[in-house]
Amino acid sequence: MNIALPTQQDRNVFGRLLNITLASLERLAMDIGHTKLGLQGIAKRAVVVDRIIANNYLIHIVELWDGDGVWYTLEVRVPAWGWGRNITKEAIDAFRSEVTTMRVLFETTPTATEGHTCGKVPWVWAWDPSVDNEIGAPYICTNRLKGVPVSQIWHSHGMPPDKQGQIRLNILGSLAAALKEFRSKSYDAMGCLAESVMHSAPFMGPIYEWRENDDGSLRIVSMGPFPTVQSYLDAHPLDNFGRKDVVLDRAVSRLMEPVNSVLHAVLSPSEPTTFEMAPPNLDADSIHVDPNGNVIGLANWSL
Secondary structure (H helix, E strand, O other): OOOOOOOHHHHHHHHHHHHOOHHHHHHHHHHHHHHOOOOOOOOOEEEEEEEEEEOOEEEEEEEEEOOOOEEEEEEEEEEOOOOHHHOOHHHHHHHHHHHHHHHHHHHHOOOOOOOOOOOOOOOEEEEEOOOOOOOOOOEEEEEOOOOEEHHHOOOOOOOOHHHHHHHHHHHHHHHHHHHHHHOOOEEOOEOEEEOOOOOOOOEEEOEEEEEEOOOOOEEEEEEOOEOOHHHHHHHOOOOOOOOOOHHHHHHHHHHHHHHHHHHHHHOOOOOOOOEEOOOOOOOOOOEEEOOOOOEEEEOOOOO
16 A cells, blocks of 8 residues: 655644554454454454545545455544644534434435445444544544545546546436435524434534644634524624635635625525535545446535
8 A cells, every 4th residue: 555645734734643553543443343343253354555635534444354355445534633732622522413414314315224335425333532542543434435536537537528528417416416315404503413412313513613723733613503694604704714814814804895794684684594404525535426427425524
């Protein structure tokens, strides 16, 4: 396996998480395979075959092998906040919200089959928000969705233009259908799903967002939930992106003033509002498709 060397920015963001050893990841995967997947006597060894840096996560692809070949493929995702001072209550709550969202969608998506890879979202086999585990870092472990990311097929070289055009149409059409399934779920506030012993079902909790620290590392902040779009804009104007460049911040703020004014003018604070479920990261690396461009699932439900 050839893992690309991290850049200085990667080192700033992920710190000691880049030092997680392949051996510890493989031990973790074997333990999950035996205790969660019931592969005792089947999975003989685990092999880390790739590490991807995307959406503020270290994504490790781990294959579980039986005596003849690959039996099952896992993803072990480690968040950028998972080291040092960035491990906060807000970060852990955001992590829990991500797991809750994936499980709710998996269990209520019509095409999902529990524990396997034909659903529109991965199945969460295990997760741990602490550092008290085999790899010494927070992680979420899911199945690896089949197919390939859209980023690998959208600009395929050597493909006839008519075939490439049809594949792109299939991607857009099947993605629209998948999003329609997700958006059939509506809520009375803007936020992220949460769980509590005080509630019998997931409820709408705060919104979580990334912020950059002075040393280049990342932390999680929370706000809300918000009953209306206007209340969200009041607390979180569109020009607030946590930039450290003061001159740029002022310039963007001036540009966004008329946009904020128009939005406040057209939004009625008394009008009933419902909010639909939507993926937080709808990017080409998250959307997995088959060779014909039909969407298999959305892998990334992080912030």
